[in-house]
Amino acid sequence: MDKPVNQGAWLLVLPVVLIVAFSAIVPLMTVVNYSVQDTFGNNQFFWNGIGWYQELLDPTTELGGRFFDALWRNLLFSALILSIEVPLGIAVALSMPREGWRVAATLVILALPLLIPWNVVGTIWQIFAREDIGLLGWVVNRLGIPYNYTADPLSAWVTIVVMDVWHWTSLVALLCYAGLRSIPDAFYQAARIDGASRWAIFRNIQLPKMHRVLLIAVLLRFMDSFMIYTEPFVVTGGGPGNSTTFVSIDLVKLALGQFDLGKAAALSIVYNLVILAVCWVFYTVMTRMDAGRS
Amino acid sequence: MARIELQNLAHSYVANPAGGKDYALKPMTHVWEQGGAYALLGPSGCGKTTLLNIISGLLTPSDGRVLFDGKDVTNLPTEARNIAQVFQFPVVYDTMTVYENLAFPLRNRGLRGAAVDARVREIADLLDLTPDLKRRGRGLTADAKQKISLGRGLVRPDVAAILFDEPLTVIDPHLKWELRSKLKALHRALDLTMIYVTHDQTEALTFADKVVVMHDGGVVQIGRPDELFAKPAHVFVGHFIGSPGMNVLPAEVSGRHARIGAHVIALARGYPHLNGEAKIEIGVRPEFATLAPAGAGVPVRVKRVDDLGRLRIAKVELSGLPMAATVPETLHVSGDEASLLFDPSMIHVYANGSLVEGEAA
Structure with a gap:
């Protein structure tokens, strides 16, 4: 008699299951395991239940205070760079040439910052913005504007925001450019015949066509900026004080500096859930907006 | 009103055309009467779309002049000419409703309120779009979209000529006939000059009073469909029209x-x-x-x-x-x-x- 179901098919899924298990599930479970225990070294672990989570989510405790401060800094940073990079990226994409050799030249120039490794970007700006030998820092100070990212929190913030804008606006611009290129000429010709103003063309033709790529750009930039570590670590090391200590930097301090594995593991899990939750909200809101238009 | 005159009109996409080969459109002089239904018929690459874009002002000719009712419009931008154009692929503003689409050209020209509303409803009625007025442009069928493109032209009271660039290419065959009849009816109802570009002889012969046959950048014959059939002015016309x-x-x-x-x-x-x-x-x-x-x-x-x-x-x-x-x-x-x-x-x-x-x- 024929078997309607062939259980042997499970074997075909096995390699993927193994890879995912070893690359994601096992490490994640290890972290979960740490987050419910305490250790004083010697590989001795003690059960702590949800203790670390309670401490972490209570802003009145030392750990909770650190976490929420860093979290607000992260959110502020993401909000700042999104509000700069998205409009700027759109503006750059709109002013890019549509044909000729200049297209290739512009694309290469725009792609350059994206190809530089994070820590190199950090190092470049760390030197570039120094008040004594950095071109930017020196010029700004000579113009009479006090600027010192190692001593002044505002300077430090300006530096990392500008650095991120320099590094990542290209990504938004390139994505938007791809969206713009998908618009047939007939749309522009029809708009001219309809007597549409520049703004009306942007509002009714270009923006709707860029809508999908903008969703991707916002999601990518949000996730990336929310997890930012390398550049501020290289430039400011989280300082001055704790003014540029983001969650990821704090996490490393906690896990590798203080060797508080339990606290760090709980922080990792919560950090991960926050990113997932915010991305889900972004995605849902933006796809709802999309659906609402049709 | 638009009587369209082409005087020694020619166009080359090359900066310094050396000979006849460089011209996408060879020198021509023609007068197209107000209220006529003309079809530009010819195979792909014969220059018919170039000619259409010159008339609509999307392209400035390298030689010669275009006159509307005796007025030189050669260097006028397209928005300053009283023409509308319908493209091969329907152009609809996705995010707007059908109503807003039809109102768009009027609002861009500074009209507001009741004047816009009356005109939009009149044109929607003419094109059987009234039930769809509140729908978004996205998700409409190709023929509805093409009707909206046409409607955005018709809605303007100043429009005297409508140009069509192979407007039925993406329309389902059984709707093509319907839409073509609609165009014919509109042409009779409204006093408009219509110029229709196509490579399909059936479309040209059924739509137009006068068919302009183009070949290799030049006009080889302008005539009524029966003239083209009975007395082709060029062997190309004989080949191209009629089957076999x-x-x-x-x-x-x-x-x-x-x-x-x-x-x-x-x-x-x-x-x-x-x-x-x-x-x-x-x-x-x-x-x-x-x-x-x-x-x-x-x-x-x-x-x-x-x-x-x-x-x-x-x-x-x-x-x-x-x-x-x-x-x-x-x-x-x-x-x-x-x-x-x-x-x-x-x-x-x-x-x-x-x-x-x-x-x-």
Whole structure:
């Protein structure tokens, strides 16, 4: 008699299951395991239940205070760079040439910052913005504007925001450019015949066509900026004080500096859930907006 | 009102055109009357879209002038001309409703309120779009979108001419006919000049009062559909219009006779002034060459008979030259020996491809 179901098919899924298990599930479970225990070294672990989570989510405790401060800094940073990079990226994409050799030249120039490794970007700006030998820092100070990212929190913030804008606006611009290129000429010709103003063309033709790529750009930039570590670590090391200590930097301090594995593991899990939750909200809101238009 | 005049108009996409080959549009002078329905017919790459874009102002011609009602508009931008254009692919503003789409050209020109509303509703009614007014542009069918594109042109009270650039390409076949009839009805109802670009002869012949046949950057004939059929001004027109196209055979023409190989065909008109250097051909449509039993006319060899349903077409050889002829319903073709009977008044003589007017005796 024929078997309607062939259980042997499970074997075909096995390699993927193994890879995912070893690359994601096992490490994640290890972290979960740490987050419910305490250790004083010697590989001795003690059960702590949800203790670390309670401490972490209570802003009145030392750990909770650190976490929420860093979290607000992260959110502020993401909000700042999104509000700069998205409009700027759109503006750059709109002013890019549509044909000729200049297209290739512009694309290469725009792609350059994206190809530089994070820590190199950090190092470049760390030197570039120094008040004594950095071109930017020196010029700004000579113009009479006090600027010192190692001593002044505002300077430090300006530096990392500008650095991120320099590094990542290209990504938004390139994505938007791809969206713009998908618009047939007939749309522009029809708009001219309809007597549409520049703004009306942007509002009714270009923006709707860029809508999908903008969703991707916002999601990518949000996730990336929310997890930012390398550049501020290289430039400011989280300082001055704790003014540029983001969650990821704090996490490393906690896990590798203080060797508080339990606290760090709980922080990792919560950090991960926050990113997932915010991305889900972004995605849902933006796809709802999309659906609402049709 | 728009009477469109083209004066010595030519266009080249090359900066410094050297010769005729560089011109996408060869010099032409024509007058298109107000209220006419014109079709620009020709194969891809013959310059018909270039000509259309010059008239609409999307392209500035490299030579010559365009006049609307005697006023030079050659350098006017498209938004300053009283024309509208419908493109091959429907252009609809996705994020707007159908109503907003139709109101868009009016609002861009500073109109507001009741004036816009009345005009939009009138045009929507004309195009049977009233039930869809509140819907978004996205998700509409291609023919509805194309109607909206057309509506955005019609809605403007200043528009005197509407240009169509192969507007039915993406429309389902069964809706094409409907939409074409709609266009025809609109043309009758509104006093508008319509110019319709197409490579489909059926579309051109059913839509237009006057068909402008284009070939290789030039206009080869402008005429009513029946004129194009009965008296093609160029062998290209004979080939391109009609299915199957006109037979064109190299011949020696002297007086009122054409000689093909050993056979002599009588002509209705005399041709005493033919240029001796030119390539002389005669053209006759299959409809005017009738197959007959051997011995009745010019002897031919029958290769094949195709039944097209409405009529039968025989592929024959006359002195080794292939041509097509009509098979009368009563004729039973047996064997490959037969002959052809011609209608002499429908045989045309061409010198270097262009029609030569004969002299009636």
